[in-house]
Amino acid sequence: MSSPVRVRFAPSPTGYLHLGSARAALFNWLAARHMGGAFLLRIEDTDLDRSKPELIEVIYEGLRWLGLDWDEEPIHQSDRNDAHQAAVESLLASGHAYWSSPVAEADRENFGGRAYDPADRDRDLGPGEGRAVRFKVPETGATSWVDLIRGEISVEHEHIEDFVIRRADGSPTFFIANVTDDAFMEITHVIRGEDLINVTPKYLLLREALGIEGRPEFAHMPLIVNEQRKKLSKRRDDVSLMDYRDRGFLPEAMVNYLSMLGWGPSDGVEVRLNPLDLTDGFPPMFRIEDVSSSPAFFDVKKLLFINGEHLRALSPKEFSARSMPYIEAADWFERYSADPGAPARLAAILPEVQTRVETLSEVPGYVDFIFMEEPEIDEKSWNKAMVADAAGWLDKVIEAAAQWPWEAAELHERFMALAEELGANRRKFQAPVRVALTGRSVGPPLFESMVVMGRDEVLRRLRSARAELGG
Ligand code: GLU
Numbered sequence: 188m189s190s191p192v193r194v195r196f197a198p199s200p201t202g203y204l205h206l207g208s209a210r211a212a213l214f215n216w217l218a219a220r221h222m223g224g225a226f227l228l229r230i231e232d233t234d235l236d237r238s239k240p241e242l243i244e245v246i247y248e249g250l251r252w253l254g255l256d257w258d259e260e261p262i263h264q265s266d267r268n269d270a271h272q273a274a275v276e277s278l279l280a281s282g283h284a285y286w287s288s289p290v291a292e293a294d295r296e297n298f299g300g301r302a303y304d305p306a307d308r309d310r311d312l313g314p315g316e317g318r319a320v321r322f323k324v325p326e327t328g329a330t331s332w333v334d335l336i337r338g339e340i341s342v343e344h345e346h347i348e349d350f351v352i353r354r355a356d357g358s359p360t361f362f363i364a365n366v367t368d369d370a371f372m373e374i375t376h377v378i379r380g381e382d383l384i385n386v387t388p389k390y391l392l393l394r395e396a397l398g399i400e401g402r403p404e405f406a407h408m409p410l411i412v413n414e415q416r417k418k419l420s421k422r423r424d425d426v427s428l429m430d431y432r433d434r435g436f437l438p439e440a441m442v443n444y445l446s447m448l449g450w451g452p453s454d455g456v457e458v459r460l461n462p463l464d465l466t467d468g469f470p471p472m473f474r475i476e477d478v479s480s481s482p483a484f485f486d487v488k489k490l491l492f493i494n495g496e497h498l499r500a501l502s503p504k505e506f507s508a509r510s511m512p513y514i515e516a517a518d519w520f521e522r523y524s525a526d527p528g529a530p531a532r533l534a535a536i537l538p539e540v541q542t543r544v545e546t547l548s549e550v551p552g553y554v555d556f557i558f559m560e561e562p563e564i565d566e567k568s569w570n571k572a573m574v575a576d577a578a579g580w581l582d583k584v585i586e587a588a589a590q591w592p593w594e595a596a597e598l599h600e601r602f603m604a605l606a607e608e609l610g611a612n613r614r615k616f617q618a619p620v621r622v623a624l625t626g627r628s629v630g631p632p633l634f635e636s637m638v639v640m641g642r643d644e645v646l647r648r649l650r651s652a653r654a655e656l657g658g
């Protein structure tokens with residue numbers, strides 16, 4: 188085929204962008220950029236309940252967040268009703284389709300369980316109450332294609348029902364709209380999920396009957412499955428792309444990870460890929476033919492790992508900018524914004540956080556103690572840290588810290604020297620101080636945190652914890 192490559196992403200608005208759809212969009216984008224073609228959008232919104240602008244906006248929002256740019260104006264399928272109706276009419280006129288009366292539920296066993304009577308094919312019924320238009324599937328033969336991912340696929344016509352192309356209410360069905368619009372958009376490669384494999388023989392039969400020349404290439408991408416090897420489902424799994432944004436994943440990590448759902452670089456290097464970078468060779472190495480046909484396991488642990496790698500690759504400034512929306516959502520943000528010194532303290536501690544978190548949503552929980560009036564005490568950490576010697580240790584630290592030079596390395600050294608002097612285990616000696624200051628046993632490094640909090644606040648919290656211990 189010498190015509191220029193044109194692929195499309197054709198989502199139905201459902202109110203969220205499913206991870207599988209996001210991957211379909213990405214693979215189409217990659218295929219287009221790999222082959223130097225166009226990546227087009229078609230919103231399949233013929234179901235009127237689903238054509239609400241806000242449901243469609245979610246799709247654009249997801250694509251923009253991922254950084255997938257598209258070519259040309261998106262097509263809204265609901266604008267193409269006339270073309271879909273014309274296609275139905277032409278199939279009726281050419282004898283490839285027929286009016287079909289509904290068969291009542293109770294009578295279906297007389298028709299091999301079907302909801303229609305195949306004899307309507309020859310009845311020339313014309314329009315009438317409850318009548319749909321069905322496609323006349325040839326009785327013999329088979330339809331085949333060589334799928335770019337799955338190889339040769341062939342379906343015997345006897346296994347395909349005479350499917351509806353226009354419902355009794357006059358609305359064209361998915362089959363006819365999908366075929367008509369792909370032809371209209373001159374799509375050369377249909378890259379979509381394997382759940383649509385059974386649509387493809389119907390698609391090809393329709394296309395031929397409509398007299399559309401040639402046929403596109405097909406690539407049916409593998410199913411995405413969860414840990415139990417079950418298809419990702421809205422009920423069981425977190426399937427909405429934007430939920431991952433809210434959970435603190437970076438779009439570049441999502442794109443990186445989605446690109447590996449069914450595909451992998453031939454050299455096996457699979458961490459921190461940038462599929463969107465047209466200059467570093469990713470699109471040229473992506474070939475749709477190399478996508479595997481086996482189910483792709485959506486491994487959240489691996490995604491977390493990759494996200495962490497992307498977070499650490501950010502410049503400190505960028506990490507801070509990306510963290511801000513999560514900071515702004517924290518319940519102590521009001522206090523933060525009222526304090527002119529707070530941004531500098533945040534900037535000082537963030538580099539310590541950047542090396543430790545896997546998602547941006549963890550950031551506020553790492554730094555909250557600095558900005559809250561009082562640290563939120565985790566009872567378990569407190570009980571574990573406040574051993575019998577803790578009160579005496581805190582007294583010594585309070586006394587000494589008033590004189591210590593307020594710098595992380597210095598603090599570290601003096602602190603450890605004091606532990607030694609008191610014959611205390613270093614880790615155990617640190618624990619009461621950490622819990623007194625931060626409320627927990629894990630967090631950013633203690634001495635850096637102390638510097639950021641300032642001597643006065645550190646002493647105040649240590650005294651308050653000491654008072655709590657009594658005696
Ligand atoms: N609108 C269909 C869906 O969201 C996809 C159709 C296609 O890619 O051909 O499942």
